[in-house]
Amino acid sequence: MIKRIGVLTSGGDAPGMNAAIRSVARYGVHHKLEVIGIFRGYAGLINEDLRPLDHRSVSGIINRGGTILETARCDEFLAEEGQRKAVETLKRNKIDALVVIGGDGTYRGAIQLWERWHIPCVGVPATIDNDLNGTDIAIGADTAINTALEATDKIRDTATSMERIFVVEVMGRDSGFIAIHVALAGGAEEVLVPELSYDLEEMCHDIVEGNRKGKISWIIIVAEGAAKAEKVAEKITEMTGLETRVVVLGHIQRGGNPTARDRILAARLGAAAVDLILNDEFGKAVGVQDGEINAVDLHLAVEEKETVVEPFYRLIRILT
Ligand code: F6P
Numbered sequence: 001m002i003k004r005i006g007v008l009t010s011g012g013d014a015p016g017m018n019a020a021i022r023s024v025a026r027y028g029v030h031h032k033l034e035v036i037g038i039f040r041g042y043a044g045l046i047n048e049d050l051r052p053l054d055h056r057s058v059s060g061i062i063n064r065g066g067t068i069l070e071t072a073r074c075d076e077f078l079a080e081e082g083q084r085k086a087v088e089t090l091k092r093n094k095i096d097a098l099v100v101i102g103g104d105g106t107y108r109g110a111i112q113l114w115e116r117w118h119i120p121c122v123g124v125p126a127t128i129d130n131d132l133n134g135t136d137i138a139i140g141a142d143t144a145i146n147t148a149l150e151a152t153d154k155i156r157d158t159a160t161s162m163e164r165i166f167v168v169e170v171m172g173r174d175s176g177f178i179a180i181h182v183a184l185a186g187g188a189e190e191v192l193v194p195e196l197s198y199d200l201e202e203m204c205h206d207i208v209e210g211n212r213k214g215k216i217s218w219i220i221i222v223a224e225g226a227a228k229a230e231k232v233a234e235k236i237t238e239m240t241g242l243e244t245r246v247v248v249l250g251h252i253q254r255g256g257n258p259t260a261r262d263r264i265l266a267a268r269l270g271a272a273a274v275d276l277i278l279n280d281e282f283g284k285a286v287g288v289q290d291g292e293i294n295a296v297d298l299h300l301a302v303e304e305k306e307t308v309v310e311p312f313y314r315l316i317r318i319l320t
Contacts, residue, residue, distance in 0.1 A: 014140025
């Protein structure tokens with residue numbers, strides 16, 4: 001019988017993690033569970049950095065970016081010794097099950113705990129890269145798109161005013177999710193994503209052609225996993241003779257107040273994770289598909305996700 005659960009956030013923070021922590025804590029308390037917050041992800045399990053969470057300790061966080069539990073990428077947990085220490089902490093503190101909130105590294109940690117050490121775990125998807133299976137969208141991705149879009153809109157103002165070509169690099173190590181959405185929503189002229197091959201020479205040809213017809217400014221969105229914006233800009237200048245500017249949006253995409261969509265998603269998924277635990281369903285991750293809450297095996301969740309980029313790319317090219 002599960003009486004006490006732990007909750008942690010791990011890997012890259014994502015806006016909406018706090019709303020998910022709040023949901024796990026309050027939904028858990030509502031169901032008569034004790035809820036323990038674990039600080040700095042798996043590192044907090046290894047170092048026994050824990051604090052009980054009650055209804056009030058998660059007040060006033062639903063609107064805040066980042067994570068009150070803090071987060072880390074913990075190399076020590078990859079080794080058996082680190083995992084052993086983590087398990088000892090869980091046993092010593094009588095934590096019967098764990099909710100892990102994060103991306104694919106976080107889920108891989110939970111797979112280890114569940115399959116190797118028999119610690120009941122469930123996952124809540126939270127990553128701006130939106131590269132987990134079993135959910136149409138992960139917590140944080142919507143906010144990240146909107147943050148990058150707002151910045152891109154501002155860049156367009158100066159690009160148009162000064163007749164310049166801007167190359168804007170957005171996050172996404174192996175995923176073009178942010179790039180393709182920002183490009184479509186921001187009316188970008190071109191987008192480079194890791195999922196699709198691209199031809200810089202052809203792009204430069206289009207720029208010269210457009211320039212000849214009087215097109216005065218360009219916004220080119222580049223996912224960090226596809227190319228380095230600096231290199232793309234150098235190539236454009238070299239091949240077209242036109243002036244370029246580079247903006248790397250970087251970690252601003254990870255911060256900020258979560259959007260309504262992310263908060264609602266986090267509230268639903270946090271509660272759904274507790275429901276899984278109450279139903280003794282472990283080794284799974286919650287998600288939302290076609291509007292409905294569901295759960296998939298953690299192994300399936302971390303398999304390579306097929307982000308739908310091609311139809312969006314075609315539309316961007318037609319509308320540009
Ligand atoms: O959390 C995902 C992500 O933001 C990726 O888009 C990016 O490549 C990576 O994390 C950056 O990680 P870090 O903050 O550890 O440099």
